[in-house]
Amino acid sequence: MKRYFYALLFLFMFLASPKAGFIDAEAYAAIGSSESYFKIAVVRNASKIDVSNVDYNASKEYCRLFERNKIAKNFTVSVSCSGGSLAVNGKKVGAASVLIYPKKNSYLKINSKPYRGKFLIKVDSGSVTAINHVALEDYLKAVVPSEMEQNADIEALKAQAVVARTYALATRGKHKAAGFDLCNTTCCQVYKGVSEENPRTSKAVDGTRAQVIYHSGKLINAYYSASCGGYTESVEEAWPGALAVRYARVIECPHCKKDAKMSWTYKISQEEFVRKMRKAGFAINGVDSARLYDKTRSGRFNTVEMKGSFGTLYYSAEIFRKVFGNNNIKSSFFNIVIDRPKSVTKNFKFNEIDDIIKARNDYNNDLLNGHITFKGSGYGHGVGMCQHGAKKIAASGGNFRQIINYYFTKEVNIKKIY
Ligand SMILES: [Zn+2]
Numbered sequence: 001m002k003r004y005f006y007a008l009l010f011l012f013m014f015l016a017s018p019k020a021g022f023i024d025a026e027a028y029a030a031i032g033s034s035e036s037y038f039k040i041a042v043v044r045n046a047s048k049i050d051v052s053n054v055d056y057n058a059s060k061e062y063c064r065l066f067e068r069n070k071i072a073k074n075f076t077v078s079v080s081c082s083g084g085s086l087a088v089n090g091k092k093v094g095a096a097s098v099l100i101y102p103k104k105n106s107y108l109k110i111n112s113k114p115y116r117g118k119f120l121i122k123v124d125s126g127s128v129t130a131i132n133h134v135a136l137e138d139y140l141k142a143v144v145p146s147e148m149e150q151n152a153d154i155e156a157l158k159a160q161a162v163v164a165r166t167y168a169l170a171t172r173g174k175h176k177a178a179g180f181d182l183c184n185t186t187c188c189q190v191y192k193g194v195s196e197e198n199p200r201t202s203k204a205v206d207g208t209r210a211q212v213i214y215h216s217g218k219l220i221n222a223y224y225s226a227s228c229g230g231y232t233e234s235v236e237e238a239w240p241g242a243l244a245v246r247y248a249r250v251i252e253c254p255h256c257k258k259d260a261k262m263s264w265t266y267k268i269s270q271e272e273f274v275r276k277m278r279k280a281g282f283a284i285n286g287v288d289s290a291r292l293y294d295k296t297r298s299g300r301f302n303t304v305e306m307k308g309s310f311g312t313l314y315y316s317a318e319i320f321r322k323v324f325g326n327n328n329i330k331s332s333f334f335n336i337v338i339d340r341p342k343s344v345t346k347n348f349k350f351n352e353i354d355d356i357i358k359a360r361n362d363y364n365n366d367l368l369n370g371h372i373t374f375k376g377s378g379y380g381h382g383v384g385m386c387q388h389g390a391k392k393i394a395a396s397g398g399n400f401r402q403i404i405n406y407y408f409t410k411e412v413n414i415k416k417i418y
């Protein structure tokens, strides 16, 4: 009997050990709870990364590097890259990557910022990258407060948690080629670690644990933006070439439509406009007139025509957001107003060719003293859930399911997947 006991004990230790070959500890944990683990890059291509709060016992390989290279274990070490190898406190350690675990009941700190989960620090084309291996629910606890204000009504925060969870699962692997699932910026979802967490948003994550949005048996691409400006945009009109889907159509949003605060104006001098456009590679001078074309069903325009001494040029509306910043031109839901210069050349008597050139130059100089004004509404691409509307629906008593069904249509359903 005793022999069987020892045999079982040995088998148990073998299976439980992370080094037990057959099954990785992470995969083992994932099977147990069925919760997904994500790889999120939090520092990319840095010259060095400061690492602290490492559990040296759990991080065996890391610990060995210190011993082998006779490096004293500090609370904080600086990891950099030296000729294809990691360097610890400036000393090349002969390893290209290292997996580190946090001290018990604590968090690893990367550049002084605490994160849940463990980290892979690796050499990445002559620099270092830190990839956080984190459970999906833990990841969301830091994402939700970065994507919606914590003082929003709890049902709006819950809708945000479900949407962010669905988005993470549906876009997982976006950066697969670079060796991680998602990055920590608006390219994927903003993720800044434990210091962002707060009890209200964590409650919204816990209260919707494992719930995600499905349509026709598939996870949806759960897009969201800060404010739709009155009408959400369909995915295929926001991003030409994207596949049209029934859950991301144009939806009227009375919450943004009624709210004057959702309108914005961006006025820029023609001189600055020209300077910035030229810097971005567009051969343009002062703009005489602008017209908008290719109106989408939501009322946004896709194409801007600009005329001037440079001729006639056509731009995608999104280009202006890139050149002048998303915080200045908050959406592509805008109109353009051009101040015409006061000098009028119509009644001018042209006697000599020089007069014509002078008049034209004067006009162009005057033009540059004028302004171009973008007048718009909404903030962001406008596809999917409108966060402003979600907050308004929640504030008037709606729950997170009603919010999701409003913006992604009644055809979607919310399922608990683990
Ligand atoms: Zn990304």
Ligand SMILES: [Zn+2]
Binding pocket: 227, 228, 229, 230, 231, 253, 255, 256, 257, 386, 387, 388, 389
């Ligand atoms: Zn809206």
